[in-house]
Amino acid sequence: MTAGISHQKITQLRATEAQTYSAARPKSKAALARGIAHFLDGVPMHWMRDWPMPFPFVVHAAKGAAITDIDGHTLDDFCLGDTGSMFGHSPAPVAKAIRTQANRGLTYMLPSEDALELGNMLSTLFGLPEWQIATTATDANRFALRVARAVTNRDKILVFNGCYHGAVDETMVRIRNGKPINRPGLAGEFRDLTERTRIVEFNDLAALESALSHEDVACVITEPVLTNSCMVLPDPGFHDGLRALTRKYGTLLLIDETHTISSGLGGYTRVHGLLPDLFVLGKPVAGGVPASVWGMTHEVAARWQQDCDGREPGYSGMGTTLSANPLQFAAMRATLSQIMTADNYAHMERGAARLQSGIAAAIEKHALPWHVTRVGARVEFICAPGPLHNGAEAELAHAPDLEAAIQVALINRGTLIAPFHNMMLVSPATTNRQIDRLIANFSDIAQRLAA
Numbered sequence: 403m404t405a406g407i408s409h410q411k412i413t414q415l416r417a418t419e420a421q422t423y424s425a426a427r428p429k430s431k432a433a434l435a436r437g438i439a440h441f442l443d444g445v446p447m448h449w450m451r452d453w454p455m456p457f458p459f460v461v462h463a464a465k466g467a468a469i470t471d472i473d474g475h476t477l478d479d480f481c482l483g484d485t486g487s488m489f490g491h492s493p494a495p496v497a498k499a500i501r502t503q504a505n506r507g508l509t510y511m512l513p514s515e516d517a518l519e520l521g522n523m524l525s526t527l528f529g530l531p532e533w534q535i536a537t538t539a540t541d542a543n544r545f546a547l548r549v550a551r552a553v554t555n556r557d558k559i560l561v562f563n564g565c566y567h568g569a570v571d572e573t574m575v576r577i578r579n580g581k582p583i584n585r586p587g588l589a590g591e592f593r594d595l596t597e598r599t600r601i602v603e604f605n606d607l608a609a610l611e612s613a614l615s616h617e618d619v620a621c622v623i624t625e626p627v628l629t630n631s632c633m634v635l636p637d638p639g640f641h642d643g644l645r646a647l648t649r650k651y652g653t654l655l656l657i658d659e660t661h662t663i664s665s666g667l668g669g670y671t672r673v674h675g676l677l678p679d680l681f682v683l684g685k686p687v688a689g690g691v692p693a694s695v696w697g698m699t700h701e702v703a704a705r706w707q708q709d710c711d712g713r714e715p716g717y718s719g720m721g722t723t724l725s726a727n728p729l730q731f732a733a734m735r736a737t738l739s740q741i742m743t744a745d746n747y748a749h750m751e752r753g754a755a756r757l758q759s760g761i762a763a764a765i766e767k768h769a770l771p772w773h774v775t776r777v778g779a780r781v782e783f784i785c786a787p788g789p790l791h792n793g794a795e796a797e798l799a800h801a802p803d804l805e806a807a808i809q810v811a812l813i814n815r816g817t818l819i820a821p822f823h824n825m826m827l828v829s830p831a832t833t834n835r836q837i838d839r840l841i842a843n844f845s846d847i848a849q850r851l852a853a
């Protein structure tokens with residue numbers, strides 16, 4: 403049994419749904435067969451292999467909260483590019499900004515007037531005064547960590563078990579049998595990453611204090627909620643404790659809002675009054691155009707300036723050539739001013755609450771030992787009892803075969819959710835009809851599994 407379901411039922415569901423999926427997508431299958439020859443592993447980016455379907459469908463177009471494949475199927479999209487399109491596909495103001503900028507140059511390593519506006523917007527919305535633009539959340543985290551190490555003159559960082567902050571090497575650590583190890587599965591990693599990365603469980607303030615008490619940790623990097631394993635919410639008082647302990651031991655606090663920006667206007671940080679020293683946001687910040695931002699307090703900025711003054715001039719190890727380009731400025735300006743609005747967040751929150759209660763009702767109706775959790779517009783069902791308290795529990799809560807079977811079954815019924823973590827996002831474009839369809843589809847699958 404896995405998560406209350408027999409292996410036989412899971413295997414059966416997976417096989418039947420895989421067959422249905424393949425039979426319905428001859429054009430995607432043929433297109434992939436024609437197009438794969440010169441892509442490593444048959445896809446332009448190997449994550450596309452990690453979807454649970456027998457092969458990925460080829461997209462014709464996506465708009466709002468719908469995505470259409472070349473076989474003519476239109477799905478309600480709750481994956482939304484795994485958060486990159488959290489505010490819907492091609493939101494009209496962003497599409498317009500892109501069109502306008504398209505004729506004014508796409509990259510020139512100089513600011514535009516949009517950039518001037520953007521700086522003000524970032525500081526008003528997120529509460530931190532000094533900003534930089536990068537292209538991915540991975541890079542923003544990398545650069546922010548470099549600043550943290552430079553200004554504290556400490557080499558270590560601390561992460562929580564189960565974390566994910568992009569392809570940032572030094573965060574790729576896990577706890578196994580009580581010991582820190584390199585995250586299993588890393589390719590080509592020959593360093594022992596645990597030498598400079600301490601790791602403790604989320605929600606464990608005692609372990610955090612003992613790890614920080616050596617006063618050699620430059621920075622704690624964390625999401626406010628762990629969203630990259632099965633979702634783990636902070637215990638009451640955890641964030642206060644985290645902030646107090648990092649201050650006590652001279653460690654900076656980096657809050658990575660890349661997923662928790664779903665929480666509401668200004669992200670979890672603003673909604674819950676967190677006070678980070680460094681702040682990172684990627685993915686949806688430019689409405690789907692690759693861009694990220696990272697901000698810091700005046701204090702960190704002043705210490706950074708001091709560090710710059712004391713260092714030999716040369717390459718800082720930060721920045722990439724196409725970062726802070728005018729297309730990003732235009733798309734971010736449009737997103738921050740017209741998409742990340744209180745009204746849109748209110749719509750998303752209402753829809754996500756509806757989705758959460760519908761899924762919870764289906765779980766209860768079919769007496770499954772599962773639960774559903776939510777951070778603003780971000781909802782996730784977990785095929786294990788909850789709530790979860792840390793990364794170790796989250797890892798055990800994963801049921802990959804069962805989740806894959808459910809995800810393909812949902813696609814065959816017209817709804818796309820995120821692979822890897824059963825995540826469902828409600829965008830400003832998502833309708834109650836789409837939400838109710840997802841609930842009905844989930845309920846139908848749950849019934850089959852539970853029968």
Ligand code: PMP
Nearest residue numbers: 538539540566567568658660661
């Ligand atoms: N931070 C968090 C919290 C993330 O979830 C992710 C990606 N899932 C990243 C950073 C990295 O984003 P990107 O892949 O766009 O660099």
